[in-house]
Amino acid sequence: MTTNKSMYDLAEDYRRLLAIAEDGIDEETGEVIGQHAVSAAFDYIRDNVKEKVVGVAQVIKRISAQEEEISDEVSRLQRRVNSLRMARESLKSRLISLMEATDTKKAMTPYVSVSLGKSSLSVVVDDVNVLPYSCKRVKIEPNKVEIKSMLDKGISVDGARLKPGKLRLTIR
Helix, strand or coil, rough: CCCCCHHHHHHHHHHHHHHHHHHECCCCCCCCCCCCHHHHHHHHHHHHHHHHHCCCCCCHHHHHHHHHHHHHHHHHHHHHHHHHHHHHHHHHHHHHHHHHHHCCCCCCCCCEEEECCCCCCCCCCCCHCCCHHHHHHCCCCCCCHHHHHHHHHCCCCCCCCCCCCCCCCCCC
């Protein structure tokens, strides 16, 4: 048995069948439906739902596998980017050393122009504790682990509450 109905349509069929089971009457057609027919329809819909669940779960598994493959490729490419970045920085550092050692300020060709200049000053913080308050940034964020622990113990925490989590779907 294969159904081409969407998950939405299957849910709607099930809701409609529940209404028919309560009244014994199909509200769309006005037809009186016997308990045996309702039971058979429930079995049919449940079979279709089960088949749809299995099919969608298989699609989810394939998507998860693709996601993992892409994530692995992204990691590989990120390692490659980092390697290229380190090679570039190493070459730049050696080029600066060469230009300093030979007192070369500029080198120009039709394809590339290179010049050596002083960089701007950068700030070095030796001890953050002795800095004036105006020179510090403070980031305040909630400690959710502590808040949950307190709420679990029945201690009220102003500005926080527990809420039920989402349903979790497990596919193996």
